[in-house]
Amino acid sequence: MGKQLRNSTAKVESKLYGLHEASELVKQAAYAKFNETVELAIRLGVDPKRADQMVRGTTVLPHGTGKKVRILVFAKGEKEQEAREAGADIVGADDLLEKIQGGWLEFDQAIATPDLMSSVGKLGKVLGPRGLMPNPKTGTVTFEVGKAIQEIRKGRVEYKVDKAGNVHVPIGKVSFDVSQITENAHAVFSSVVKAKPSSSKGKYLKGATMSSTMGPGVPLECTTLGRHVE
Numbered sequence: 655m656g657k658q659l660r661n662s663t664a665k666v667e668s669k670l671y672g673l674h675e676a677s678e679l680v681k682q683a684a685y686a687k688f689n690e691t692v693e694l695a696i697r698l699g700v701d702p703k704r705a706d707q708m709v710r711g712t713t714v715l716p717h718g719t720g721k722k723v724r725i726l727v728f729a730k731g732e733k734e735q736e737a738r739e740a741g742a743d744i745v746g747a748d749d750l751l752e753k754i755q756g757g758w759l760e761f762d763q764a765i766a767t768p769d770l771m772s773s774v775g776k777l778g779k780v781l782g783p784r785g786l787m788p789n790p791k792t793g794t795v796t797f798e799v800g801k802a803i804q805e806i807r808k809g810r811v812e813y814k815v816d817k818a819g820n821v822h823v824p825i826g827k828v829s830f831d832v833s834q835i836t837e838n839a840h841a842v843f844s845s846v847v848k849a850k851p852s853s854s855k856g857k858y859l860k861g862a863t864m865s866s867t868m869g870p871g872v873p874l875e876c877t878t879l880g881r882h883v884e
Contacts, residue, residue, distance in 0.1 A: 662684075666679065666870050666873075670875035670876075671873065673840060676864045680869060685868065685869065689828060691828075692824070692830070692865070693864070695821070695862065695863050695865070695871070696820065696823075697860045698821060699859070699860045700854045702817055707854055708851070710791055711846070712793060712810055712845070715809035715841055718809030719827075720829065723763055723806055724744070724760065725762070726763070726764045727764075728766035728767065728788070729745060729799055736799050737765075739800070763786070764794065766794065768796070768797060771788070785814075811825075843859075859876040
C-alpha cells in the first residue's frame with residue numbers, strides 16, 4: 655500500500671457512515687491527480703443464480719455522471735434521423751455491425767430499435783460481456799430513440815447484480831459538490847431498493863461502500879438508509 659493510500663485509509667474510521675458524511679469523506683480521501691470517479695458498491699441478499707432474484711435496472715442521476723458518454727444507435731430510416739437529431743454520436747445499421755464484428759468498440763452506450771435486434775443479437779458474445787448489449791429491460795431497445803438518448807445524456811446509469819450478489823454503480827466525480835454526490839447516491843439506493851425481488855427473503859441490503867477510483871472504501875449504514883429510501 656502506497657503512502658498516499660495509507661494516509662487516505664487512515665481517515666476512514668471503524669464505523670458506518672451516512673450518505674452525506676461518506677460523500678464528504680470520499681472527497682477528502684481522494685488523492686489522484688485526475689478527476690476520480692465516485693462509485694457505490696452494494697452487497698445484496700439475493701441469489702443471482704436464480705432467475706427470479708436477478709436485480710437489474712436503471713436510474714437517472716439528478717446531477718449526471720460527470721462523464722462524456724459516447725452513444726451508438728442501431729437504426730434505419732426515420733429512426734436514424736431521429737437519433738442524429740437527438741445527438742447520438744454514432745448512428746447506423748449494417749455498417750456498424752461489420753465494424754463491431756471487426757473489433758471496433760469506441761462507444762459507451764448502445765441503443766437499438768426493435769426491428770434491428772435480430773441482427774444486433776448476433777453481437778451478443780462481443781457486446782454482452784462488456785455491458786454494451788442493448789436490452790429492453792434497461793430501455794435501450796426501443797423505437798423512442800430520442801427519449802432514450804436524452805435520458806442517457808441526463809445521467810441515466812444501468813446496474814446489474816453480479817455473480818457474487820454485488821451491484822457497482824458510478825455516481826459522479828470527486829469534483830462534484832458533497833450534495834450532488836449525496837443526491838446521486840440516494841437515487842441509486844432508491845432504485846435498487848425498489849428493484850428488490852419479491853422472492854428475496856431476509857436482509858436485502860447487506861452492506862455497501864462508497865469510494866473514489868483510487869481511494870479507500872467508506873462503509874455505509876444500510877439499515878437506516880434502506881428504511882429511508884423505501
